[in-house]
Amino acid sequence: MREEEARSELARLRQEIRRHDRLYYVLDAPEISDEEYDGLLRRLEELEGRFPALVTPDSPTQRVAGQPREGFQTVRHSRVLLSLEDAFNLQELAQFHQRVGRVLAGDETEYLVEPKIDGLTVVLRYRDGLFVQGATRGDGTVGEEVTANLRAVRSIPLHLEEAPPFLEVRGEVFLPRADFARLNEERQREGLPRFANPRNAAAGSLRQLDPRVTAGRPLDIFLYEVREGAEPPTQAAALEFLERLGLKVNPLRWPCADLEQVEQVIRDFAPRRDGLPYATDGLVIKVNSLAQQRELGERSRSPRWAIAYKYPAQEATTTVRDIVVQVGRTGALTPTALLDPVRLSGTVVSRATLHNEDQIREKDVRIGDQVVVRKAGEIIPEVVSVVREARTGRERPFVFPDRCPVCGAEVVREPGEAVARCTGVSCPAQLRERLLHFGSRGGMDIDGLGPVVVEALLVADLVHDAGDLYFLTREDLLKLPRKAEKSAANLLASIAASRERPLARLLFALGIRHVGERAATVLAARYRSLDALAVVAAEELRQVPEIGPAIAASVSAFFRQEQTRRMLEKLRRAGVHLAERGEAPPRAGPLQGKQLVLTGTMRELPRAAAEELIARAGGRVTSTVTRRTDYLVVGEDPGSKLARARELAVPQLTQEEFLRLVGKE
Numbered sequence: 001m002r003e004e005e006a007r008s009e010l011a012r013l014r015q016e017i018r019r020h021d022r023l024y025y026v027l028d029a030p031e032i033s034d035e036e037y038d039g040l041l042r043r044l045e046e047l048e049g050r051f052p053a054l055v056t057p058d059s060p061t062q063r064v065a066g067q068p069r070e071g072f073q074t075v076r077h078s079r080v081l082l083s084l085e086d087a088f089n090l091q092e093l094a095q096f097h098q099r100v101g102r103v104l105a106g107d108e109t110e111y112l113v114e115p116k117i118d119g120l121t122v123v124l125r126y127r128d129g130l131f132v133q134g135a136t137r138g139d140g141t142v143g144e145e146v147t148a149n150l151r152a153v154r155s156i157p158l159h160l161e162e163a164p165p166f167l168e169v170r171g172e173v174f175l176p177r178a179d180f181a182r183l184n185e186e187r188q189r190e191g192l193p194r195f196a197n198p199r200n201a202a203a204g205s206l207r208q209l210d211p212r213v214t215a216g217r218p219l220d221i222f223l224y225e226v227r228e229g230a231e232p233p234t235q236a237a238a239l240e241f242l243e244r245l246g247l248k249v250n251p252l253r254w255p256c257a258d259l260e261q262v263e264q265v266i267r268d269f270a271p272r273r274d275g276l277p278y279a280t281d282g283l284v285i286k287v288n289s290l291a292q293q294r295e296l297g298e299r300s301r302s303p304r305w306a307i308a309y310k311y312p313a314q315e316a317t318t319t320v321r322d323i324v325v326q327v328g329r330t331g332a333l334t335p336t337a338l339l340d341p342v343r344l345s346g347t348v349v350s351r352a353t354l355h356n357e358d359q360i361r362e363k364d365v366r367i368g369d370q371v372v373v374r375k376a377g378e379i380i381p382e383v384v385s386v387v388r389e390a391r392t393g394r395e396r397p398f399v400f401p402d403r404c405p406v407c408g409a410e411v412v413r414e415p416g417e418a419v420a421r422c423t424g425v426s427c428p429a430q431l432r433e434r435l436l437h438f439g440s441r442g443g444m445d446i447d448g449l450g451p452v453v454v455e456a457l458l459v460a461d462l463v464h465d466a467g468d469l470y471f472l473t474r475e476d477l478l479k480l481p482r483k484a485e486k487s488a489a490n491l492l493a494s495i496a497a498s499r500e501r502p503l504a505r506l507l508f509a510l511g512i513r514h515v516g517e518r519a520a521t522v523l524a525a526r527y528r529s530l531d532a533l534a535v536v537a538a539e540e541l542r543q544v545p546e547i548g549p550a551i552a553a554s555v556s557a558f559f560r561q562e563q564t565r566r567m568l569e570k571l572r573r574a575g576v577h578l579a580e581r582g583e584a585p586p587r588a589g590p591l592q593g594k595q596l597v598l599t600g601t602m603r604e605l606p607r608a609a610a611e612e613l614i615a616r617a618g619g620r621v622t623s624t625v626t627r628r629t630d631y632l633v634v635g636e637d638p639g640s641k642l643a644r645a646r647e648l649a650v651p652q653l654t655q656e657e658f659l660r661l662v663g664k665e
């Protein structure tokens with residue numbers, strides 16, 4: 001096709017699509033089926049893909065789904081997915097309440113208040129109980145079909161028992177805060193741009209063309225609306241209905257009889273937000289009765305029966321006293337601003353990350369500057385921007401070092417990477433972080449190998465790699481400052497005990513770049529020994545499901561290093577298990593085919609260890625209690641899962657009973 005022909009067909013297509021948009025969206029009188037409409041859109045996308053120079057900013061493809069990516073189909077929503085109006089203070093909230101009161105003319109209004117999850121809206125469709133389609137919100141009218149990726153979200157049941165013949169529900173997909181922080185660190189190490197907030201991270205993870213990548217990101221979901229399939233009389237009943245079906249619903253919600261109670265919830269929830277494992281950007285206040293909701297109706301983009309209350313931004317202004325550079329486990333240099341202490345969403349903050357050299361340059365952060373800092377769902381706050389107006393002229397630009405501030409080795413930045421790295425093979429800062437990681441809970445879990453001890457071991461020149469830990473003697477430890485007989489013995493015992501850790505834990509503990517817990521588990525299950533893994537070429541590793549090119553290249557480079565060989569030799573001599581024991585993975589463990597849910601903390605048993613025991617016994621851990629849950633393992637301070645288990649008569653296990661069941665006691 002010539003460009004001229006394409007130009008006229010594009011113009012015709014765009015005009016036609018706009019006409020159907022108007023018929024459907026404005027006039028509510030569609031003339032064609034969704035499939036026909038999709039066909040037009042797809043043809044437009046295809047042509048624009050072939051002639052990118054002809055894409056116009058007002059083309060329906062540019063509006064429809066933000067940026068529909070090649071490979072995603074579009075879905076026209078059955079009804080427009082409304083958004084919410086915001087209230088930024090109690091006065092705006094009171095105005096909302098008055099408007100509601102005027103329409104309902106004196107009738108009593110009860111509200112249901114829910115946390116506003118900072119995630120990405122999705123719509124799920126179930127036909128005869130089977131999950132058949134999932135889509136993003138897009139522009140509210142047309143979204144992207146992301147069924148395959150949503151299937152990778154473990155808290156979305158693929159099958160519901162006792163569901164109506166057709167069910168459409170709406171909810172919010174999100175990335176838990178800890179995973180958001182971890183993902184950003186990983187991306188920074190890989191030289192990829194960081195996600196600005198949990199919402200972007202969830203969107204980025206869901207809109208992956210490869211569902212295996214989505215599967216590697218622990219996305220979660222809360223559902224909050226029944227769009228089709230049932231008409232519960234209230235919002236509270238709708239949530240209970242969703243819960244009964246086995247769908248995941250936020251256990252936090254507060255019925256309020258009047259405005260005062262809503263305001264009380266707003267005040268009470270404020271200090272709790274930081275402690276939640278997911279990010280919230282406020283509360284949603286909804287008129288509880290569906291009959292009243294119908295009476296109130298909606299505007300073009302938002303309902304009149306609900307409002308989002310937004311808490312004040314979690315930002316503060318302070319002064320940059322200095323900028324220092326920290327060296328991580330893989331040699332990555334992270335510039336950090338040292339700040340005048342300032343209160344920020346409930347804690348006092350005195351450091352904030354500047355991420356990397358480019359970020360310092362882009363934001364033009366100088367020593368002495370007044371800066372805005374923010375906690376974006378992460379534990380370490382970040383510098384958002386500089387208050388230019390406050391400059392006095394005495395601020396000093398920061399010069400990024402070309403030598404490692406700890407070992408003096410050259411710093412390199414690979415082309416296309418944002419991260420600069422120390423190249424020193426025996427950089428003490430890297431070694432320190434590597435040792436801490438090696439002994440960490442998810443790694444070899446060596447009790448007593450904390451920052452103080454590691455620092456002392458390095459200063460005394462007793463350890464040059466993780467292998468040396470296993471050759472430490474009582475006398476070595478007693479020479480360390482403040483090391484008493486008892487704690488030395490304990491440390492030696494926990495180092496010795498760590499020799500028995502399963503291969504996946506060892507592999508993770510080695511701290512190979514890009515190899516997180518999931519990749520370590522996959523590689524251990526596949527190769528079953530370090531010796532076998534060490535000789536696999538990167539090309540072969542790349543074929544393993546869930547192992548991408550970055551992991552493959554990094555694993556194979558790791559095992560090619562002389563340093564690695566030396567360390568593995570030491571581990572071998574020390575009797576550390578470098579292979580999975582036994583023949584094949586246990587097929588018929590005591591929990592074969594069982595689904596377990598964990599709640600509360602267990603004193604003797606970190607969560608990762610419990611999950612591992614369950615997996616080894618043939619069972620599976622899920623996050624929500626449903627009718628199909630076989631056991632709920634109950635620790636201290638159990639959450640709402642316990643109540644749910646009681647409701648569904650799901651058997652419970654104490655920590656001791658659980659250990660007995662998996663043969664550990």
Ligand code: IVH
Nearest residue numbers: 082083084114115116117121172224284303
């Ligand atoms: S109700 C008509 N409830 O906030 C129904 N929305 O800023 C409108 N959101 O687009 C949505 N948590 O993506 C509702 N508990 C919750 C929510 C929630 C998060 C999101 C939703 C909406 C956005 C509006």
